[in-house]
Amino acid sequence: MIPTLSAVTRERLRRFMRIIRMAGVIVAGVGALYAGAIADRGARSLLGSLLISIPIGVVDALLTASWIAGIEIFLLTRASMRWLDALPFAAVFILKTLVYGAIAGVVLAGQPGERLLGVVTVYDARTWLIAVCLSLVPVAVVVMMFQAAGLVGYRTFVALLLGKYCRPYAERRFFHFVDVVGSTAIAERLGALEAHRFLxxxxxxxAEPIELCRGEIYQYVGDEIVITWVEADGVADARALRCFSAIRAALAADADRQGR
Structure with a gap:
């Protein structure tokens, strides 16, 4: 009997596949840059390098993107990794870039694309350095995008990238206002710093149940979160309603873990 995947797992798998598809489109350009960097001077050798290195770059980058997306979506969302949220943005960015850069380096060293095409070679120090540098740049960009998207929501981040909010337009939306009950009394009891840590x-x-219900965090107002959906997204699977139950379940689970 095949086990049924939970709604959370299905949404994470959908997000994972979207990231892999995007990576497949982008990395052909990285492969072209790599080919131009290591090619000989002649136009013919440049064309030959492009024909070989582009599919190699696609294979290597897809493997790297799969590892990074898998870690971001399936590992870092666990409660045991919540300690990362307490680190400064810059520290998380540097840590992730180093870890993911190491993963990219391991993939490059294994040469999976070259092995698939039967063109495994031993690179000199210059070529290897160029390859590592070219891999670190997209890794750093991907880490920055993950971090920024995590702060504002993935759909909001994509909308910002596409310039969706640069021009006015009419749109039907659901809005969900979430308040922390008794926040004033909590602040008086805990003090300013502890109250901010609590919030x-x-x-x-x-954040995770909102994302899994495909909600967009419009803004934070003190102790309030304003969540919104475009009409089609909010109606589908009653996400705008299910989000409330998902938030309550997440808070209850977090309280149990903290022993509160």
Missing amino acids: AAVFSAV
Whole structure:
């Protein structure tokens, strides 16, 4: 009997496949840059390098993107990795870039694309350095995009990239306002710093269920989160309604883990 995947797992798998498809489109250009960097001077050798290195670059980059996306979507969303949220943005960016850069280096060293095409070679130091540098640049860009998207929501981030908010237009939307009950009393009891830490923990705990219900965090207002959906996204699977239950379940699970 085939086990049924949960809604959370299905959404994560959909997001994973979207990232891999995007990577497949982008990395052909990286492969072309790599070919131009290592090709001989002649136009014929440049064309030959392009024909070989582009599919190699696609294979290597897809493997690297699969590892990075898998870590971001399936590993870092676990409660045991919540400690990363307490680190400064710059520290997380540097840490992830180093880790993911190491993964890219391992993939390059294994030469899976070259092995698939039967053109495994031993690179000199110059060529290897160029390959590592070219791989670190897209890795750093991907890490920055993941970090920024995590702050504003993936759909909002894509809309910003595409310039969706640069011009006015009419749109039917659902809005969901989430308040922390008794936040004033909590702040008086805990003090300013602990109250802010408490709110940060609450916002961190509810970010994932909001994302899995495909909601967009419009803004934070004090102790309030304003969540929104375009009409079609909110109606589908009753996401705008299910989000409330998902948020309550996430907060209850977080309270149990913290022993509160």
